[in-house]
Amino acid sequence: xxxxxxxxxxxxxxxxxxxxxxxxxxxxxxxxxxxxxxxxxxxxxxxxxxxxxxxxxxxxxxxxxxxxxxxxxxxxxxxxxxxxxxxxxxxxxxxxxxxxxxxxxxxxxxxxxxxxxxxxxxxxxxxxxxxxxxxxxxxxxxxxxxxxxxxxxxxxxxxxxxxxxxxxxxxxxxxxxxxxxxxxxxxxxxxxxxxxxxxxxxxxxxxxxxxxxxxxxxxxxxxxxxxxxxxxxxxxxxxxxxxxxxxxxxxxxxxxxxxxxxxxxxxxxxxxxxxxxxxxxxxxxxxxxxxxxxxxxxxxxxxxxxxxxxxxxxxxxxxxxxxxxxxxxxxxxxx
Numbered sequence: 001x002x003x004x005x006x007x008x009x010x011x012x013x014x015x016x017x018x019x020x021x022x023x024x025x026x027x028x029x030x031x032x033x034x035x036x037x038x039x040x041x042x043x044x045x046x047x048x049x050x051x052x053x054x055x056x057x058x059x060x061x062x063x064x065x066x067x068x069x070x071x072x073x074x075x076x077x078x079x080x081x082x083x084x085x086x087x088x089x090x091x092x093x094x095x096x097x098x099x100x101x102x103x104x105x106x107x108x109x110x111x112x113x114x115x116x117x118x119x120x121x122x123x124x125x126x127x128x129x130x131x132x133x134x135x136x137x138x139x140x141x142x143x144x145x146x147x148x149x150x151x152x153x154x155x156x157x158x159x160x161x162x163x164x165x166x167x168x169x170x171x172x173x174x175x176x177x178x179x180x181x182x183x184x185x186x187x188x189x190x191x192x193x194x195x196x197x198x199x200x201x202x203x204x205x206x207x208x209x210x211x212x213x214x215x216x217x218x219x220x221x222x223x224x225x226x227x228x229x230x231x232x233x234x235x236x237x238x239x240x241x242x243x244x245x246x247x248x249x250x251x252x253x254x255x256x257x258x259x260x261x262x263x264x265x266x267x268x269x270x271x272x273x274x275x276x277x278x279x280x281x282x283x284x285x286x287x288x289x290x291x292x293x294x295x296x297x298x299x300x301x302x303x304x305x306x307x308x309x310x311x312x313x314x315x316x317x318x319x320x321x322x323x324x325x326x327x328x329x330x331x332x333x334x335x
Contacts, residue, residue, distance in 0.1 A: 155191025
């Protein structure tokens with residue numbers, strides 16, 4: 001990423017953090033307002049964003065939580081920090097749970113903590129959290145381990161162990177999964193010794209949400225051998241890194257393209273089409289673009305589209321793909 005200018009670097013980081021926040025909540029079945037979260041992140045990262053995206057107390061809290069977990073990775077973990085994260089997760093009065101009001105910024109109460117599914121009269125208990133008695137002591141043991149002896153472990157295994165341990169303690173009424181994934185981001189940032197994030201592990205967990213819950217349940221109901229969980233964790237982390245590398249390749253392609261054509265005179269319509277092509281994926285016309293598609297994207301006449309394409313060919317911006325006639329397609333020339 002060092003080859004990319006600072007503006008693109010910040011934009012890529014914003015996209016990754018946004019994806020992490022949105023998908024971490026989606027794992028729990030919550031759909032966030034992406035525009036609001038993006039606005040809250042952009043302001044903190046110094047990235048210019050279009051006007052009209054209004055942050056909310058919810059988006060502000062989520063952005064603050066994510067950036068504290070990643071930017072301030074050198075700061076030690078503490079119970080106060082975890083309680084503050086919980087307050088950021090629920091910045092407004094907590095929702096009413098089945099038996100009581102959500103305790104915000106406090107550890108859970110004496111009520112049994114179950115993760116269940118199925119009919120109300122025949123519930124299936126997937127997980128029962130440890131009893132409330134002694135929770136402070138168990139959290140203290142975890143925090144001491146996280147700040148001290150765990151640093152001697154492989155950093156990726158450490159992140160996987162921390163994830164399983166904290167979500168098993170289940171210290172809060174609600175939000176345990178989201179805080180666990182924020183804690184995992186903190187552990188990964190500590191392992192990399194940098195705050196820069198270009199991969200979103202929560203997105204890969206969401207892609208296999210059923211597998212995530214299944215491996216957690218089988219591990220939590222099993223023995224102290226957590227090898228299968230760690231293998232799943234590492235495979236999921238690898239998937240997020242592979243996806244990030246694809247994104248980085250696309251960003252590098254954009255950078256190389258504009259370095260080559262920084263002095264090329266282009267119309268507003270041509271720039272619009274080029275940017276769509278640079279986006280990649282289905283919206284970027286991975287198999288190239290023809291005259292009719294150029295006309296539709298640029299919103300110009302058929303004659304203008306033909307003239308623009310000929311101009312881009314002459315300037316070396318586009319190259320003609322094999323084929324001819326009405327099926328002629330063009331792709332960007334990226335050296």
